[in-house]
Amino acid sequence: MPRYGKLIGASLGPGDPELITRRAWAVSAVRCTLAVPGEKGRGRLVRTGHRRACGIAVPDDAEQLVFPMTRDAEILGKAWARAALRTVELLAEGRDLVFLVEGDASTFSTFGHLARVVRELAPEVVVETIAGVSSFAAAAASTGSTLAEEDETLAVIPAAYGVGVIDHLLDEFDTVVPAQGQASARRSH
Known part of the structure; x- marks a missing residue:
């Protein structure tokens, strides 16, 4: 059985680098796997401008997890399942995975869906949510x-x-x- 890394939802806040919590800044700076939400067909990293504005450099090897902008439950369910499966694969390598979230990870965020499905696939994965300024x-x-x-x-x-x-x-x-x-x-x- 693999020893999983921790899944961390790091809230970046509204874009002002002075409003990122010290905890979110610290986990984003540690050498771990970074994941960012994105949309299919809109480029490798969608909305990286927000992360750059926050002072967080998104490395070339960051993992993009696709979350389509739709309310179709079937499409969303499949996307969440694919993203969670990839997340579990990455966590099985033993490194923490930091999922960068615009705003707050617990408010209308894809992180909540990701964490829920990851826990369904691998209940032993530890999940941490770092609050942010909405x-x-x-x-x-x-x-x-x-x-x-x-x-x-x-x-x-x-x-x-x-x-x-x-x-x-x-x-x-x-x-x-x-x-x-x-x-x-x-x-x-």
């Missing part, structure tokens, strides 16, 4: 805004829900934040 929290801080105070309610929704649901959700929540740092909507009091 883009919506960084946007609120940079504008001096608050997302919620005291007993106010806050909803964070995937951008895929579309703008049409925001008006409805504002009847139920004080603040609605579409994922990926898009502008938040706030009910006036």
Whole structure:
């Protein structure tokens, strides 16, 4: 039975190198296998500009794991299975694998899907998730805004829900934040 490396989801935050946590920076600098999410047919490394902006150099030997931008459950399931299988193969070499994540690894991230399927394939794999600064929290801080105070309610929704649901959700929540740092909507009091 192989001795697996650890699967680490390293949150890079919203792109400002000063907002990367010390832990994410440290694991990205250690000699280990780096993996990045990408889309099929869009080049070897998709969206490397974010990683460069964060000050993380993506080496030529980084592993690209394909996660198509679709809501089709069958297509996604197959992609997650392929990516998880490749991840388990890499982890079986005994080295840690750091999966670089834009934003936060636990918020609307492909890392959660990857970790779940890896655990199904190899339950003995240790998974670590390094929290990051979410883009919506960084946007609120940079504008001096608050997302919620005291007993106010806050909803964070995937951008895929579309703008049409925001008006409805504002009847139920004080603040609605579409994922990926898009502008938040706030009910006036």
